[in-house]
Amino acid sequence: MTAIRHIVFDIGRVLIHYDPNIPFSRLIPDAAERQWFFDNVCTHDWNIEQDRGRSWEEAEALAIAAHPAHAENIRNFRRHWSAMVPHAYEDSVALMDRLIDAGHDVTMLTNFAADTFVEARRRFPFLHRPRGVTVSGEVRKIKPDREIYDHHVAAFGLDPAATLFIDDSRPNVDGAIAAGWQAVLFTGAAKLESDLRAAGIAV
Secondary structure, rough: OOOOEEEEOOEOOEEEOOOOOOHHHHHOOOOHHHHHHHHHHHOHHHHHHHHHHOOOOHHHHHHHHHHHHHHHHHHHHHHHHHOOOEEEEEEHHHHHHHHHHHOOEEEEEEEOHHHHHHHHHHHOHHHHHHOOEEHHHHHOOOOOOOHHHHHHHHHHOHHHHHHHEOOHHHHHHHHHHHOOEEEEEEEHHHHHHHHHHHHHOOO
């Protein structure tokens, strides 16, 4: 395989924790009712459209029109977003820092709403350390679609075959591989360190 010259990190659940249940366990204490809300109202598919570039105002209007009885909690999804990302994964961040400090070319590629990413960068300064980032909500392209990987390659001058992508989602990993990248599934910092060494990257 081509030697790795570029390392690309996903962000959510790789560098920072994300879990909507954190605020909603207080807002909707009943577990079954809360799961129904996520399965039927503020669903994954509804939320991913904000990562694709849809505004929260439009997203809330559509969801409230379909589920008017849940209007307050629909608005609470954005209102309490900060509580959904309570902390960074310090071991993953330390690993990324070591890669950057050692001179490796590190960028980030993330499915993230544009406005919440601005908030995340204010809260987590290490997100400024890599050479750059592609944010799905800003470019209106999203993983695992091929075009966002091609966009990232063009934006940062990467050689796809010499690029290693790190993501916690199997479809996103498979999307990178289909775009000609090398990729590993993130399950924790210790496994990532092992994967990097297997790829010939000293950490």
